[in-house]
Amino acid sequence: MPDDLLRLDGLTKAYPGVVANDDVSFDIREGEIHALLGENGAGKSTLVKMIYGLVKPDKGSMTLRGKPYTPSEPSAARLAGVAMVFQHFSLFDALDVAENVALGMENPPKPRDLARQIREVSETYGLPLDPSRTVGTLSAGERQRVEIIRCLLQDPKLLIMDEPTSVLTPQEVEILFETLRKLKSEGTAILYISHKLEEIRALCDHATILRLGKKVATCTPSETTARAMAEMMVGSSFASPAAKAKTPGEVLLRVDNLTMPAPGAFGTPLRGISFELRAGEVLGFGGVAGNGQDELLLALSGERTTKRGTIWVKGADVSRDGPVARRSVGFLTAPEERLGHAAAPNMSLTENAVLTAGRRQRLVKSGFINWKRADGFAQDVIKRFDVRTPGTHVAARALSGGNLQKFVIGREVAQNPDILVVNQPTWGVDAAAAAAIRQALLDLAAQGAAILVVSQDLDELMEIADRFGALNEGRLSALKPVADLSIDEIGLMMGGAHDMEVAHVDA
C-alpha cells in the first residue's frame, strides 16, 4: 500500500463575500493520478493555488511526506517538489522553446545543456519538441508540452494539471495520457483537474469532488458512471439537452470560397472555406485553437469584410456589409473573448446590451438611446439566462466568466436571430449553465434558426450538432453528419495532430 504523499487537512479560504474552500481534507498518495472534480466556482482553483503557494489558507494544514508543508510562494512549492501546468499558458511567443523553459526555472543551466535536457526529457516521455523552435509557431498541444517539460525538468513529486485537455485533439489527448501514465509508473503523483468525466474515468485512480467549496464526495472513477459523477458535482440531476430538430429547411447562410489573409503575424489565413447552413440546423466546427476559428468569426460578424460574393444570407450578398447591416437581416454572432470583444469591461450590463441589440431591439430611436428599454432588455437576458449579478448597473468585468458568458450569449439568443454563429459558447461555464446555453441554442434551432457552433469541446459538438466539420490551418474539412462519426474519424478530420508519437512506455 503506497503512503500518502500530500495530506490536506481542513483547508479553508474565504474571500470577502464568498467562502472559496470550506474545511477541505483529502490525501494524495504516492504515484497515483488523483482527480479534482467540480463545477466552475466550486473552489478547485483556490485549492490548487494553496497547494502551489499562490494563496495562503486561512485555516488548516498540509503535510508533504510527513513534514508540515506551508509554501509561501510558488518557488517554495517547486523546491518541495510540487509543479503545476496551468490552463492558460504563460509563454512568450517571440522566444524559442529553450528560452521559455529557462524563464520558468530557478537556476537555469547553460543554454546548450538545457537544450540537451529538453531533448532527453521530451524523448523519454514521448513529447516531441524542438528546443530551438519559436513558441509563436507552435500549436496549442505543443505549447502545453513546453509547460509540461518545464515542470518535468524540476523532477517533481507532485504534478498539478489544470484542465490540460481543453486545447488538444483526441490523438494529442491520447499522447498526453500515455505520458501521464508513464510518469505515474515512475512514482510521480498527479493531481488532475478536469470537468471531462470520461477522461477522468479513463485515467484517474481516485477522485475528489468539490461543490461550493466543500468536499462532497470521493469515488473511484473507473467504478462510477459519468452521470453519477456529474450529479455529485452539480448536486442534483440536471437536464441534458433534448433531442435535436431533424428537418432542415431552406439555406439561410451560404459561404462560398471564403479566402482571407491572416490579420497579424501569428494569425491564420482562411483558405477556400465553403459551406451551407440551413434553417433548423446546428452545424458544429471543431478544431484545435488557432486554426482559423477567430478569423472565421471576424469574417462572419462583418468586423472584417470579405470579397464580394463570398457570404450570402438568404440569397443576398452581405460580404461587404458591416456588423450593423448583417444584424439587421437577422445574422448575429457572438465572439469567443468575452471581455474586450463581446463586452466592454468597464461598461454596465445595460450599456453592454446596447452593444449588439441597439437596432434590433429598438433600443435606439432616431439616434437617441432609450435607456429604460435597454435596461429592460438587459433584465430580460439576466432573468432568462440566470445571470447572477446584483443588477444591470454592474460593470461587465465584475461578473464571473461564466455569468458574463451567459449574458453575452443570451443577449444574442434573446434577439431571435435567423442565423446565429457562436464561438466557444460554454467556455469556462459550469455544467448546469452550459447545459442551459446548449438547450437555448437547440430551442432556437427548433424554431427554425440556423446555428453555427465553433467549439473546441468535441463532446459539446457531438451533443448538439447535426453536422460536423473541422478547421485546420484555415481550411474546412468536408462536413459529415455527426451520427455517423467516430471519435477517431473526428481526430483525423481535425488533422491538427502535430508530430504524432505515443510515449515509449516500455523504454
Add this chain to the structure above:
Amino acid sequence: MIRLEKRPQPSKAWTVATPILAVILTMIFGGIMFGLIGTSPVEAIRTIFWDPLFHPQFSGFSRPQLLVKAGPLILIAIGLSIGFRAGIWNIGAEGQYIMGAICGAGAGLALYPMESALILPLMVVAGALGGWAWAMIPALLKVKFGTNEILVSLMLVYVAENILASVSSGLLRNPEGMGFPGSRNLSQWSSSQNLELIPNTGMHLGVLAAFIAVILAYVLLTRHIQGYNIRLTGEAPRAAKFSGVSPARTVLFCLGLAGVLAGMAGLFEVTGPAGQISIDFGSGYGFTAIIVAFLGRLHPVGILLAGLLMALTYIGGELAQLMLGVPGASIQLFQGMLLFFLLGVDVLTNYRVRFGAAEVA
C-alpha cells in the same frame, strides 16, 4: 506596508471627491512652497483663489476676466474630451484655434467696411470651417495612412503659428496701420464685434457657445448613440468594431468636432477680447484646454468647473505676481502641483488603499 487594491468597479464617491482633495493638497503644498520663498502662505492662497472674485478693489476688473478666460478653454476642452473619450489624441487644438481665427477674420475682412448683421454669423461659420479643415489633415492622414494623430496635429500647430505670423504682417495687415503688423481691429467694427452680452460680466458670445457646448456634449455622451459609440471605442476598441462602429468615421467625427469648436473659440476671441489678428494671437488656450479636459475627468460638467478653476488660477496667479511680487515660476509650479495632485489622487477612483502587511494572494 501600503498596498493598492483594484476596486471591482470605479468608486462613484471618489470620482467626485478626488478633485476637491487635489485642490486641498495643492493649497497645503503650495502654501509650504510660498512659505519657503518668504511669502505668507495664507496671503498667497487668498490672493490666488479669493481676491480675483471678492477683492473690493480688483474684483471689478478680474471677475469678468474669469469668464473671458474660461470660455475658450471650456469650448476647446469639450471638443478635445470627446476625442479623448474615444482614444483619439488631438494635441493640436492650438493650431485649429489659430486657423479658425484667421479664416473667420479673413472672411469678415474681405467684406470690410460693409455693414450687415449677417457678417458675424458668416465669420463664425468660416471660423468653424477653418478649425475643422485644419483638424481634417491629421484625421485623413490617420484614416488613410495610419499616421499618428498626436504627432501630426502637434506639428500643425507650428505650421499654423507661421501662417499667423505671415498673414498678420501680409495678407490681413491693416492697410491703415502705419505698417505695423496686425489686422484691423474687429472689435471696433460694428459688423464683426463680439461684445459682452451682459455688461461687466465677461459674458460674450464665445462663453455662451461654451455653455451650450457643455450641454450638448452631455446629451451626446449620455443619450445619443454616437456618444455611446465614442465611449465604446475608447473603452474597448474591439468590442466597438464588433458592435459595428467604424473606427475611421469615429476618427473623422472626433477630430472634426474638436476642430470646429477650437475654430469657433478662435473666432470669438479674435472678434472680442483679442480684437485683431496679430503675431502673438496664439495664447496657449489650445494646450491649456488639454489640461482642462483631463482636470474635468473628460466629463462635460467637470470640464465646465475645471475651466473656471483654471481661469481662476491664471488670473489669481497674475494678481499674486503683481500684488505680492512672487516670481512667475512659482505660479507655474503652483499650477503644475494642481495638475499633479489631480492626476495623482485619481488612483483612488480605481484602487483602494490598504494598510498592513501584504497577504499572499
